[in-house]
Amino acid sequence: MSETSIAVIDQPVTRAAGPPAPEAKPGRRAARLLGSGLRRSVAIAAFLALWQIAPSVGWVDPAFLSPLSEVLATWWRLASGGDLWTDVWASLHRSLAGFAIAISIAVPLGLLIAWYRAVAGVLSPLLAIFLNTAAVALLPVFTLILGIGDTSKIAIIAYACFWPVLYNTISGARDVDPLLIKSARSLGLPPLKLFTKVIVPAALPTIFTGVRLAGAASMLVLITTEYVGAKAGLGYMIISAQFNFQIPEMYAGILTVSILGVAFNYLLVFIESKVLRWRA
Template identity: 55%
Template sequence: MENIKSVSAGMPVRREGLRLFSGVQKLIKQSVVIVLLIVFWELAPRIGVFDPAFFPPFSDVVNALWGLIVSGELFDHFAASMLRSLAGFSLALLVAIPLGLIIGWYPLARELLNPVLELFRNTAALALLPVFMLVLGIGETSKIAIVLFACTWPILLNTIAAVGNVDPLLIKSARSMNVPPFKLFLKVILPASVPTIFTGIRMAGTGAILVLIAAEMVGAKEGLGYLITYSQYNFQIPEMFAGILTIALLGLLINQGLTVTERKFSKWKQQVND
């Protein structure tokens, strides 16, 4: 009996160990290509594959990045870009999710607004950048507005699709139990829509940075986009690549953060699957 208890007690530890080993193994596999890319980046300019003046080794880029961090210059540009992107992204969430839920839930709203949605969903945000700058100026307002426009559509369209693709059996079951419409929407439609809505949010999160960087390259005096353009004009190529590397890392962090948030909001679905 004691042997059975000891074996049972050891099972969770063994399972946790296997899970940890599997996680480490997966991390190693995912890191192999990145490590090879960094090695290639370091060696290619040194052996003459690329001109070091235009494509510096990875170590030079890291040194330039460290210099920008120590001087505080990178933080100033980073903070400016983050404030703009977060402002536009937050406004897009406040606008797109409620509007998407309404359009997805009410057929009349969908019929009335669908032509407008089809028109603007196929319009590239950067194509409208000159319009935003002419109307709103070259200050902060135009940059936040272009991020708002770019982020709204993936969130809005995914929210509409999420509501429309909810399992009809769930809705029928809730209605058969005489669940009030508001409670049906709150307890059934909204939770079932969360995964698809977060797909749009993740797309918008990474898109917010990319659109903003392009806007900062045109008219700005600070920000990561300005840092890249300024470094290019002054032939500070390692600093330019340091700015590009910062944007890539920032996009990765935003995507990972939104993924973790999505898992927290979708715990009920994981429990059902288990």
């Protein structure tokens, strides 16, 4: 390919000038955003209202489903007293550690499997076996080998987070447009730069999908691991409150897990939007 043709390819495509699109007025834009926010919150507001009304009017026994107002008052008492934050920190420490370990291993391994067929041929059968083995089913094995401390809990979280990241990385790297790869090779791009400048950026959207799935898995598996042998954490808080029939405390713990899960997901979406600014 000649330098002239490359220069032509690099030139931005010009379009015929037309009348500029009218900008929405600030008032209309604010009204549109408000309407969108209201539509998004209708289902949540209805659920919270039902949670408050059902035990208050006797549709559900308040002994088993505390009213939302009572749960929020209990949550505030635990938060202001500091007990809640001890459990939150213990859970976040385990969840984030396992999540980070999974990403640091799964992304490079997934790229290797996608790029080198010899590696895929050797590892794919073994990975298929472990993929179909539920993380919760291996919890007793991890506990026997690594003990009942944080090490086994972080390891089982890393195991659960590993698979969505790995297979989305493989899928993203294998689905890169072949024409894009051929074009890069025709320009004389060496293999390492082809890998870092073409393959990895093109696979990033799919990789981030796996990362978000792993973030959800880290919170789900975390609670299960803390049911066994934990002395702190939101899972320990929930199961302890259940055994002691402290129902508002139990629901306060469940509500905290939901809030953390949603916040973590939005954090990953925000990071994805910053990393993939080039994506429409």
